[in-house]
Amino acid sequence: MQGYDVSIGLETHVQLKTRSKLFCSCPTRFGEEPNTNVCPVCLGYPGTLPVVNYQAVRLTVVTGLMLGCRVNLHSKFDRKNYFYPDMPKNYQISQYDQPICTGGSVEIEVEGKVKRIRLRRIHLEEDVGKSFHFGRSSGVDFNRAGIPLMEIVTEPDISSADEAHAYLVALKAILEYGEVSDCNLEEGNVRCDVNCSVRKRDGSRELGTKTEIKNLNTFRGVYRALKYEIARQIRVLERGGTIQQQTLRWDDEKGVTVALRSKEYAHDYRYFPDPDIPPVVLRPEEVEAWRESLPELPSRRKRRFQEQYGLPEYDAGVLVAEREVADFFERTVAEGAPPKAASNWVMTEVLRVIGESGKRVSDLRLRPEALARLISLVERGMVNMPTAKEVFGVMLETGGDPERIVRERGLAQVSDEGELMEVVGRVLAANQKVVADYRAGKKAALQFLIGQVMRETRGKANPKAAARILREQLEG
Ligand SMILES: [Zn+2]
Numbered sequence: 001m002q003g004y005d006v007s008i009g010l011e012t013h014v015q016l017k018t019r020s021k022l023f024c025s026c027p028t029r030f031g032e033e034p035n036t037n038v039c040p041v042c043l044g045y046p047g048t049l050p051v052v053n054y055q056a057v058r059l060t061v062v063t064g065l066m067l068g069c070r071v072n073l074h075s076k077f078d079r080k081n082y083f084y085p086d087m088p089k090n091y092q093i094s095q096y097d098q099p100i101c102t103g104g105s106v107e108i109e110v111e112g113k114v115k116r117i118r119l120r121r122i123h124l125e126e127d128v129g130k131s132f133h134f135g136r137s138s139g140v141d142f143n144r145a146g147i148p149l150m151e152i153v154t155e156p157d158i159s160s161a162d163e164a165h166a167y168l169v170a171l172k173a174i175l176e177y178g179e180v181s182d183c184n185l186e187e188g189n190v191r192c193d194v195n196c197s198v199r200k201r202d203g204s205r206e207l208g209t210k211t212e213i214k215n216l217n218t219f220r221g222v223y224r225a226l227k228y229e230i231a232r233q234i235r236v237l238e239r240g241g242t243i244q245q246q247t248l249r250w251d252d253e254k255g256v257t258v259a260l261r262s263k264e265y266a267h268d269y270r271y272f273p274d275p276d277i278p279p280v281v282l283r284p285e286e287v288e289a290w291r292e293s294l295p296e297l298p299s300r301r302k303r304r305f306q307e308q309y310g311l312p313e314y315d316a317g318v319l320v321a322e323r324e325v326a327d328f329f330e331r332t333v334a335e336g337a338p339p340k341a342a343s344n345w346v347m348t349e350v351l352r353v354i355g356e357s358g359k360r361v362s363d364l365r366l367r368p369e370a371l372a373r374l375i376s377l378v379e380r381g382m383v384n385m386p387t388a389k390e391v392f393g394v395m396l397e398t399g400g401d402p403e404r405i406v407r408e409r410g411l412a413q414v415s416d417e418g419e420l421m422e423v424v425g426r427v428l429a430a431n432q433k434v435v436a437d438y439r440a441g442k443k444a445a446l447q448f449l450i451g452q453v454m455r456e457t458r459g460k461a462n463p464k465a466a467a468r469i470l471r472e473q474l475e476g
Contacts, residue, residue, distance in 0.1 A: 004237075006230055007207055008158035009195040010167065010222075013149045014181045015127070015188070016059045021146035022126045023050030023093065023277075028148075030187045034132075034141035042126075042146030044089030049276055052077070056148035057100065057280055058290060059180040060124050063150060064101030065291050066178050067119060073287070075100045076279040077124075081270045085138075086129040088145055096271040099123035100280070106154075106174070107299060108166040117167050118155040125149050150180075156195065156207065161226035164194070168219045169321075173298045177323045185218055192216045196226060197243070198233045208233070209243040213250055213257055225250040229257050301326060309339035318347050324361040325351065328368055335372035341379065345371060349392055365399030366392075374402040381462055387411050415462040417469075420453070423461065424469050427452045438474055446470060 021028060024041035041048045064071050078096040101122035108115055127149050129142040152171065158164050172190065175181045183189050197210035213229060216222045228250075233243050248257040296304070298320045305316035305326075320326045325346065332342040350371075354361060374395065378388045383406055394405045406412050414420060427449055428435055438445040446467065453466040 003201050004198045004234055005201050006159045007156040007197050007199070007210075008160075008164055008226060009156040010152075010154045010158065010164060011193040011195075012152045012168070012171065013127075013191045013193075014152065014175060014183070015190070016056050016148040016150055017179060017181050018053055018055045018059065018148055020053060022053050022056050022124070022148035023146055026146065030184075032143060034139070034143060037143040038145070042088070043142060050093065050274075052277060052280060053148060056124060056150075057282075059148075059178075060100045060122060060150050061282065061287060062178050062290055062294065063152070063175065063180050064104060064122055065287075065294055066174055066297060067101075067104040067106060067122075067152075069101035069104030069119060069122060071101055071282070071287050072098065073282045073284065074098065074279055075123075077274045077277045078271045079274050080125075084128060086131050086140055086145075088129065088142060092126060092128060093274055093277070094125035094151075095123035098279075106167055106170050108163060108170050110160075110162050110166050115157075115163065117157045117163075120153045120155050122150055122152050125151060156197075161223045161230065164226055165219055165223045168192070168222060170298075172219075173321055173323075177295050177297055179295075188217055190217070192222050194222060194226060194229075196229050196233070198230060198237065200237065208237075209245050211243065211246055211248055211257075213248045214260065216250055221250055221252055224252070224255065225257060228255060232257065295323075298323075298326075309333065309343075311339060311343055315340075315343045315347060318351070319343060322361075325354075328361050331368035332372050332375070335369045337372040337375040338379065341375050342372070345375060345392075349389070353396060364396065366395050367399070370395055370399070370402060377402055377406065381413060381415060381464070382406065383411060383413050384459070384463065386459055387413065411460065413462045414457050414460045415465050417465075420461060420465055420469050423453055423456045424466070424473055427456060428470075428473060435474065446474075 015028075018028060020026060021042055024039050026037045026039050026042055029037065041050055061071050063069075075095060075098045077093050079091040080094045080096070081091045083090055099121045102120070104119040104122070105116045106119065108117060127144050127147040129140045129145040132139050132141065154167070158167060168190075172183045176183055181189055192215075194213045194216060195210050196213070197208035199206070199208040211229065211233070213225050216225055229248070236243055247260045249260050251258050302313075302316045302320045305311050305319060306313060311319070319329050328350065329342055329346045332346065333339050350361065350364075350366070353359075353364065374388060374391060377383045377391075378385065383391065387406075391402050391405050391411065394400060394409075395402060398405075431449065431452065434445045434448055438449070449470050450463060450467055453461050453470065454463065
């Protein structure tokens, strides 16, 4: 990659969190029987009239406000004409020259360097259906047709696969904070088209010929496709070849980009204003009201976590990456847990469970108040760390109360002086040689004896109390 500049632009389609479709009242629910969430409007029957979903417009404006875009009080819908078997109408309703939002940016951080990726526009459009192929026949499910998509288009400011990945992660966090999309990648809520070109760093200002990789539906796919495509273009140029302007698709299994069609056959979309849909006109007061109800964004919340809770930057960054996780942490602290202890538990145990199970925090049976009480048991020396983790495991399964779990399973830490004295006495009697070593000056022998006490009590002895009593007995 030495000696080359890379320019990448992303067009990200995000499914908005609305209950009904963009131009009709059909539900947007995922995973239902094919062609059950359809009506004459989203099936494109002649004579039907689309009506714009106000929530979809609001969520697009909210996104624009979060990303610092200019919100256009006047926008309109256009017909984008092309043939596609998944599309009921032979045109898609989209926005051409008057999108809802223009400008704005997304801040990313790669290897400690902060960079702003400028946005060109955000517009609203309808999704198309989905084809299925079985054996020798094919079918189309139109449940997805008409679902509102917001298309967020960047300037070609991204200069590596890592930056593209960081952009998507940052964008997803913001969209989740604003509750404009569930950003559920498994359900195809976020899909990307990626433009990519490379240019030899020899002073020429012209961008290289670009290729477009269509319809990537995982962030990892975007990253891998770009890594591959950048290397491929450089290889072609190094050999003295030229880059063909073409549309590609990413073959995730083989790990290569494959040509779909050459731009020589580029579509003429014959955009024109949709005569059935009046322009969208927003009142300045309603936009202002939405601006005032914006949530605290991740970058801001990160700074606040550092200041208010005294957390290290790393902790704050991990916690705010997902709104639900950050909320869970804050509620645990509000229930009385010390912030750093709460942060440690959430970052290690809670995030580990989420990573392993693929669940969301809100799906867990563990509640913040219960975690705060468990942390309190550790802080007060009622249970030691290994036991606390065991109790945590039970709480995940049963959603139970930590004190009760400790009581019922006899897990309470043994701090009782008399009981510990007795165990220490047994351990010392059984390890005369180690005791002699200790008294002869081999202080490390103490650790071995503490270990024996822990073993005798099956891990329940309070290690600090055990050490103190041992020392008293050995030296007294
Ligand atoms: Zn419909």
